[in-house]
Amino acid sequence: MKKFIKILLFCVPFLIVLNACESDEDDNVNPEVDPRDNFLGNWNVNETCQRDAYSVTIVVDPSNSSQVLIKNFW
Numbered sequence: 001m002k003k004f005i006k007i008l009l010f011c012v013p014f015l016i017v018l019n020a021c022e023s024d025e026d027d028n029v030n031p032e033v034d035p036r037d038n039f040l041g042n043w044n045v046n047e048t049c050q051r052d053a054y055s056v057t058i059v060v061d062p063s064n065s066s067q068v069l070i071k072n073f074w
Contacts, residue, residue, distance in 0.1 A: 034060070036060055036066075036067075036068050039058050039068055040058050040059060040060065040068070041057070041058060042055055042056070042057050043055065043056050043057075043058060045074070047074065050074075052074075054072065054074065055072065056070050056071060056072045056073050057070070057071040057072060058070050058071075059071065
């Protein structure tokens with residue numbers, strides 16, 4: 001009987017923790033939409049240290065699906 005109580009005391013908190021967990025994934029995420037699309041394009045940059053302005057271009061990194069490339073960065 002004591003062994004059963006020890007097992008029960010060990011398992012109940014574990015089951016409560018598992019039940020309380022939620023999925024981190026958003027059910028409304030469309031796998032065909034690339035989250036990098038919001039950052040792509042030409043951007044105007046204003047440097048405060050050098051007091052200069054220039055334009056950069058952000059494009060998709062073809063070799064890595066989670067990165068972008070910034071061209072013409074100071």
